[in-house]
Amino acid sequence: MKRRHMLMGAALGLSTAIAGVPALAQDGTFKIGLILPMTGPFASTGRQIEAAARLYMAQHGDEAGGQKIELILKDDAGVADTTKRLAQELIVRDKVGALAGFGLTPLAMATAPLSTRGQTPTVVMAAATSSITEQSPFIVRTSYTTPQVTSKIAEWAASEGMTKVVTVVSDYGPGIDAEKTFVSTFGNAGGEVTDTLRVPLQNPDFSPFLQKVADAQPDAIFVFVPSGVGAQFMKQYVERGLDKSGIKLLADGGITDDDILNGMGDPALAAITGFHYSAAHDSAKNDEFVQAFQEATNGMRPNFMAVGGYDGMHLIYAALEETGGEGGEAMMDAMKGMSWESPRGPVSIDPETRDIVQNVYLRRVERQDDQLWNIEFQTFEAVKDPGKTGS
Amino acid sequence: MMTDTSLSPLLASPRPNERVSRDLLRRGRWKPAEFVFWLIVAASFFFLPDRHLLLSEIAILGLFALSLDLIIGYAGVVSLGHGAFFGLGAYVAGLTSIHLTGEPLTGLVLAALAAGLLGLATGPLLLLRASDLTRLMVTLGVAMLVLEGANQAAWLTGGADGLTGVMIDPLLGRFEFDLFGTTGYAYCLIVTFAFFLIARRVVTSPYGLSLRAIRDNPLRARSMGIPVGRRILGLYAFSALIAGAAGALLTQTTMFVSLDVLAFHRSADVLLILVLGGVGYLYGGLLGAIGFKLLQDWFSAITPQYWMFWMGLVLLVVVLIGRENLNALPRTLLARFRKEGRT
Structure with missing residues (x-):
């Protein structure tokens, strides 16, 4: 008798386990599928964003718009088909209300058709290629775009009276994006890009390129390389004495990434960078954010990835508050045009392109309290992504 | 006729020729465990409806590992660059759907043929210096060339951003590739099973026997009159063809291709899976893929x-x-x- 009961119980359990999983998604729970590279070469991106997302939830509670928020973290190791499969499983099996994360451009591109089919709001927290938000009407971005920052660096260079610039970029999508933006913006402002150098992405040796720069004697060089490679570039730049040759070094802020800036040491002092976030940004909101982040992570300094994750969570929370979770389309409508005070300064979501509108800052690396920081010295307010506004 | 031989003690040891064909017949016969394996696989389609996406990935990886097993387990050729064929197949399938037709079977065939041709073209490099280390280097080199080629040809492949706009028509004009991955899984399973049958037929044929002779002792095989070079080349191209088909399945079920289909980790992973599952009996790749992916899924969820x-x-x-x-x-x-x- 007893045995039969057990068998029946087992059969019942099995059948619900097989058939009933989707039905277990209860009302009143809003799941967010956070897909990040937690392992592999881009693991630092995942670490920063995850810590920031959890910090946001710790600070603001796990309820918004009457719904209980549940965060489901998945690791895609930076491989696009894994990202896509995880996103699909999150939509189909876990019935997530929103997707978030996406460390690299191809990862976001692979997921875009799913966002449309599942009508799932998708918050891009890191990937920076301009065209991502055009891939689906359900994609919104809280990081930045390469042209957004690069165009302002070019404008600033021209306004400082520089006329001859050489660009050095890593030979991959975002690098080429940056090169094109710089050449066209700087050209429109009356300057001239005398040479465009592209360095291989894998194991780059910068010395032959730096020699070319030294020979050309431009007013400045503009550099775009992935943040890890940045440290190596800065070192070789200083070793060749280019920092004392009067050639200024302009770069996208990824090169002096807050996460690794301290480890770069004095060579970093040579850089003038443009970016949308510095951990040293002077505001009460940012001070509080940096302090809480470091307390939660054993002293890790938040970088631009972290702030992208933090604001992404805010966007989802705020949209939920407004709609009470009335489906993906309503949430997207709520997100469009939303504006708030982020640790990086005032930001808003462009209702046309669903891309972020934010300040772009020019910064110098300075040593304060025995640590290196990106100190902002000039602000361009409310910059839209020029990749889409056509300017 | 069998009863005849067993009855007569004088005829108990038949001539070598007959012994070989009987041995082949015995090897070619389906064992009960094999039936059980494929029954379980078929059952997974019906009883795990919400895991079809993961299962498709396993089927694709299993097919890919099967292709590697053919050259490692049956020809003794080690390769660290099998991802080149996988990636080429993936890109050809993607480009076919964008520029030619979204019909999945056409893409599958074209992708397999393209990868097979690349195998045929690069295979002779393996014969120049037939030591394991040089073969590792050569295959790795070919894979790196293909990867860099795809990276440079950004106008065709989308470069580092990946190839977007891949749209696959319904299978046989009827079954749409759905969000749950059900059609995708059925498609992957059938294609994998079909290639498995072909591969099984090949390795249990006299041709397969000659390959095993080459693997065990190339020198002796040559002195027996087996055309070693041609056999290895043929099998290498066939293996590349299957790898290309696996790549095409990946593209068609995910509707996206990016450079990491050609990345080194694909070639390394599939080798690991094959070692895990066991070399030289065709099921190694499939079992390895199942074990590897399930473990990975389980651990990475925790x-x-x-x-x-x-x-x-x-x-x-x-x-x-x-x-x-x-x-x-x-x-x-x-x-x-x-x-x-x-x-």
Whole structure:
């Protein structure tokens, strides 16, 4: 008798386990599928964003718009088909209300058709290629775009009276994006890009390129390389004495990434960078954010990835508050045009392109309290992504 | 006729020719365990409806590992660059859907043929210096060339951003590739099974027997009159063709291609899977893929940050306990239990 009961119980359990999983998604729970590279070469991106997302939830509670928020973290190791499969499983099996994360451009591109089919709001927290938000009407971005920052660096260079610039970029999508933006913006402002150098992405040796720069004697060089490679570039730049040759070094802020800036040491002092976030940004909101982040992570300094994750969570929370979770389309409508005070300064979501509108800052690396920081010295307010506004 | 020979003691040892064909027949016969394996696989389609996406990935990886097993397990050619064929197949399938037709079977055939041709073209490089180390280098080199080629040809492949706009028409004009991955899984399963049947037929044929002779002793095989070079080349191209088909399946079920289909980790992973599952009996790749992917899925769900550590630990334990592979694990355990039962 007893045995039969057990068998029946087992059969019942099995059948619900097989058939009933989707039905277990209860009302009143809003799941967010956070897909990040937690392992592999881009693991630092995942670490920063995850810590920031959890910090946001710790600070603001796990309820918004009457719904209980549940965060489901998945690791895609930076491989696009894994990202896509995880996103699909999150939509189909876990019935997530929103997707978030996406460390690299191809990862976001692979997921875009799913966002449309599942009508799932998708918050891009890191990937920076301009065209991502055009891939689906359900994609919104809280990081930045390469042209957004690069165009302002070019404008600033021209306004400082520089006329001859050489660009050095890593030979991959975002690098080429940056090169094109710089050449066209700087050209429109009356300057001239005398040479465009592209360095291989894998194991780059910068010395032959730096020699070319030294020979050309431009007013400045503009550099775009992935943040890890940045440290190596800065070192070789200083070793060749280019920092004392009067050639200024302009770069996208990824090169002096807050996460690794301290480890770069004095060579970093040579850089003038443009970016949308510095951990040293002077505001009460940012001070509080940096302090809480470091307390939660054993002293890790938040970088631009972290702030992208933090604001992404805010966007989802705020949209939920407004709609009470009335489906993906309503949430997207709520997100469009939303504006708030982020640790990086005032930001808003462009209702046309669903891309972020934010300040772009020019910064110098300075040593304060025995640590290196990106100190902002000039602000361009409310910059839209020029990749889409056509300017 | 069999009863005849068994009745007459004089005819008990038949001529070598007959012995060989009987041996081949015996090897070619389906064993009960094989039926059970494929029945379970078929059952997974009906009983795990919400895991079809993961299962498709396993089927694709299994097919890819099967293709590698053909050249490692049956021709003794080690390769660290099999991802080149996989990636080429993936890109050809993607480009076919964008520029030619979204019909999945056409894309599959074209992708397989393209990869097979690349195998035929690069195969002779393996014969120049027939040592394992140089073969590793050559295959790795070819894979790197293909990767860099795809990166440079951004106008065609989309470069680092990946190839977007891949749209696949319904299978046979009827079954749409749905969000749950059900059509995708059925498609992957059928294609994998079909290629498995072909591969099984090939290795149990006299041709396959000559390949095993080459693997075990190339010098002796040559002196027996087996055209070693041509055999290896043929099998290499066939293996490349299957890898290309696996790549095409990946593209068609995910509707996206990016450079990481050509990345080194694909070639390395598939080698690992094959070693895990066991080389030289065709099921190694399939079993390895199932074990590897399920473990990975399980660990990475529990701990997204540190799953690689646990994965490495389990692989070590499996190899140490199972001596060489998953297949041997139950046998070894069983033997150990029996031994303990006796003492």
